[in-house]
Amino acid sequence: MTSTMGAVDLTGLTDRMTEFITEEVLPVEREVIVDERPVTDDLRIQLQTAAKRAGVFGPLSAPEYGGLGLTASELVVVMDAAGASLLGPTAVNCSAPDDGNIDLLSHAANPEQRERYLTPLSSGLVRSSIAMTEPAPGAGSDPSMLATTAEKTPTGWIINGAKHFTTGADGAAFFICFADTANGPTMFLVDSDNPGVRVDGRMRTLDRCVTGGHCRVTFVDCVVDDSAVLGEVGTAMLHAQARLAPSRLIFCINWLGLAVRAHHMAGRHINSRHSFGGPIADNGLAQGLIADSEIDIAASRGLIRRAAELIDEQGPAASEARHSATVAKAFVAEAVWRILDRSVQLHGGLGVAEDSLVARFLVESRAFRIYEGPTEVLRWSIARRTLRSLR
Template sequence: MSGSGTARGLEIAAKVEAFVRDVIIPYEKDARRDHHGAPTDAMMHEMRAKAKAAGVLTPHILTDGTHLSQRETALVLIKSGLSPLGPLAVNTMAPDEGNMYLIGHVGTPEQKERFLRPMIAGEARSAFFMTEPWEEGGAGSDPSMMKTTCKLDGNHWVVNGRKRFITGAQGASVGIVMANSSDGACMFLVDLPDPAIRIDRVPNTIDTSMPGGHAEIAIDTLRIPASQMLGHAGEGFKYAQIRLSPARLSHCMRWLGSCIRAHEIATDYACRREAFGKVLIDHEGVGFMLAENVIDLRQAELMIDWCAGILDGGSLGTVESSMAKVAVSEALMRVADRCVQVMGGSGVSDDTIVEQVFREVRAFRIYDGPTEVHKWSLAKKIKRNWREMQS
């Protein structure tokens, strides 16, 4: 991918890599974690202070508020992902990175000053309130099933509903809430915490990299000033795609970085550990797994670069983002699984980050659309293309 980014992107990426390897990797053994293993906000702010001092805080957004190109962003986010803590430390983490992208594209100047500026400065975390409990028939992979409602009352909107798996809600300062009006889906910016937004529980989940976990939320008569609507009423699903297509690609970038690091650790182990008279890598069963890792990592990198180029040239369609999400998440799952297998007992312990990367990438295959949903979407497109060819 080095030939695809500009000199600016390569320079920023090199600074981010040096910072993550030298400063952030030692934090991987830091005991300051919440009830399900995610870093505490105190730990986050400490790391971000060091990132700011090193000149690598929010590196994908320039001082004038413009973003790097997607190919430049890929170079930077891959390097930030070399530690599961890296994206959090340099402020390229989900959901904040995607939320910053959305507010930057849709928000008014006043909304950007109030909600976006603290996020870019690394002072505030955010949450995106879309997914709902399946038991109530709510939205998940199909956002059109959204049950949360919003009604205009004077110069305020009143929101009621329930949300689930809301990443980072606990401890967030900025929220983007999706709800259905008579005109269709709407988005609102809200200050957090708010007494009308109640966190009922934060379940333990397989992934542990995101502060605040994935909360279940009750929204009871939340009153939001009309000036805090993001964009226009009825266009919420369009805005969701503005956010989700690049966000899927950003996930691919960050977790590629983590799998590159896991592969480095597994390779080091295989080149040092001896069994049956030779080091593990000289046994074909192990050496071939590492060779397959190199192939999958390279293919993931090429898929990311292809989609980033499309996004830089205009807009990234759902077809391309679905292809990237499926191809990269499945490839990285294979890489993480092989790393665990190569390292045996050491691979399932927390002596290294390999077992965490395995857990995080397993979750990645589900969020922002499971593999099967994206394949179904692609199959529908294939069918439409066939029908057009027949007519």
């Protein structure tokens, strides 16, 4: 993430983002949560068109694609405002899996691939999907268990395998498929109209605000030519590692923004709601919950900012940057859950009613503790790195 904008007026940009989210996105969010309006590509295009008009589209995209070209540190500031809504990241083209795929294509794609895939993706003309996670006994948290294969032919490759939790697959223009080869795991760009790829339907998950859902995808004798290889043969995991730090950082920013909004909603609620002779806000137990959330927010922001600084200084593939993003994700995922759970509790009975919104925020956020690395796996990784340094 390298800024190409020169001096960025972060205050002005953040103010515009806040205004855009408040005026354009929050009303639609209520329709999605309360009225159960489906999150379709038509809705995505509606919001992204409005974002372009407001000048806040594409924090991750380079200016030549109509984006803002922000550094990681600048992104932290601007996306804090966008993350205040479940639909905010989608509206500005900074939601999974497209956020990570934009970054991945920017670094790994050759000029022809950038023109064919990165240009329309960064511009919001299409969506993408990344096909990596597999049903047991295939790859999940352990990518070394990759079961999908790609066999070399004289003119290209034949891919076979099954994937699931393939985010955004329904309606995606193309897939970045991870498959094992004789020379190691390799990434392939597969167009969605390839007759060898089949989207077998959406999985019914707790989170339902993802355009394209989480799907089962099957590759059956899927033929691609040599130009479909993204990066070099056998380098998929190296590129995946480089993708992880920015992707985890954006996840943290987006979900923390939502948690902060819920925290403020809870504070306003207990200031206005009276019980047992006074405002709930005067109750020491309620104040304790508010204080704990403030602490979680402050700690999360500090870890996020540090990870962003290291990504900018060292690059996303650097060991220290990846470690810092892992620490941030491990902490922020759990902190967001705690903040949202407290916000539900402080709303009382209204907290479990979707009209108050915080109930849906809590349910949607549950997957954050698993996606981009379950907390337990991240803690294991953090511990191993620490112990190696103490030998």
